Amino acid sequence: HAADALRTDLMTLTRHVLNEQSKHPEARGDLTILLNHIVLGCKFVCSAVNKAGLAHLIGLAGETNVQGEEQKKLDVLSNQVFVKALTSSGRTNVLVSEEDEEAIFVPEKLRGRYCVVFDPLDGSSNIDCGVSIGTIFGIYMLEAGKAGTVDDLLKAGTSMVAAGYCMYGSSCTLVLSTGEDVNGFTLDPSLGEFILTHPHIRIPEKGKIYSVNEGNAKNWDEPTTKFVEKAKFPEDGSSPRSLRYIGSMVADVHRTLLYGGIFMYPADKKSPNGKLRVLYEVFPMSFLVEKAGGQAFTGKQRALELVPKKIHERSPIFLGSYDDVEEVKELYKQYG
Ligand code: AHM
Ligand code: MG
Secondary structure, three states: OHHHHHHHOOOEHHHHHHHHHOOOOOOOOHHHHHHHHHHHHHHHHHHHHHHOOOOOOOOEEEEEOOOOOEEEHHHHHHHHHHHHHHHHOOOEEEEEEOOOOOOEEOOHHHOOOEEEEEEEEEOHHHHHHOOOEEEEEEEEEOOOOOOOOHHHOOOOHHHOOEEEEEEEOOOEEEEEEOOOOOEEEEEEOOOOEEEEEEOOOOOOOOOOEEEOOHHHHHHEOHHHHHHHHHHHOOOOOOOOOEEOOOOOHHHHHHHHHHHOOEEEEOOEOOOOOOOOEHHHHHHHHHHHHHHOOOEEEOOOOEHHHOOOOOOOOEOOEEEEOHHHHHHHHHHHHHHO
16 A cells, blocks of 8 residues: 555655666765755754744844845854755865855865755745745766866856755755656654655646735836736636745745746846846756746746856746746747
8 A cells, every 4th residue: 555655665865865876877876975964954954943932043143144134043053054064075075155155165185076056044034933944955066086166166057966955844845856856855853854755746837826026016027017917917817826925935936846836036127137046046946947847937048047157146037837937938028
């Protein structure tokens, strides 16, 4: 019986990644080891987020991050945990974190082949009110023996080998793609293991939800304005779409992957490049959405084909169900 098998034959994240790895006879298990260190970081952050109210971890750390925002203590802590976990894995080379202005170069004796770009705790404005937040990561691979440079990361998102996020919500969920399909794992707190709960995630072809910060509507461009107008006042007699916006990218994208629809952070007159960062927000999420059968578009091109010039570069983003993003593309052709 399938349900019995699920209960007794637990597919942990490590077991799943090892299974995938066995399809590539040349693989030496380095990605599995790296992912185990990322998972350790996620478990730590999950436990810190759950204890935040109790442990007085909430509050300003008195520092400002690269983008000039006030850092919460949890951001600082999460960043430190991830940097240590990634470095000590012995499998990483260059790291880029949202919280660090400069790239981090792993010392030679610990150096490996993988570069990791990550946002250790995204959606930090939601910490104080207990709304879902998350970690986002993307992984690149270098030639063996090479000391990486920043240029190794200023490449199109199509060259990522894996990407994922971990959502600290009503449960702790990690969604991962190592290049083939997309799978979701839920942390079983009693086991301390991520168990495969959402195998082979496929995003519905068409959705009924749009997700955007409408407070910025005054400054939107024409295609974005038209799309949202059509979502509310459909001309073809269909029902209006629902609006869902958490303001936490991981949660908004997670819902989009599971229920379908579109998530957007468009350009506007005040921020012509939108808000979200290419390397560790736009790329990993676009990678996952594409692998799940959806699309990711910047308003000008396929998001994964962007080539960033700076590690903290921003880009507008429209991602989600294939048909919904197709509509946005049409509007950019017409009005863009
Ligand atoms: P952060 O990296 O400072 O947490 O900001 C990123 C977050 C995303 O999670 C979310 O999609 C977006 O900012 C929401 O922005 P806004 O408040 O402008 O709608
Ligand atoms: Mg962020």
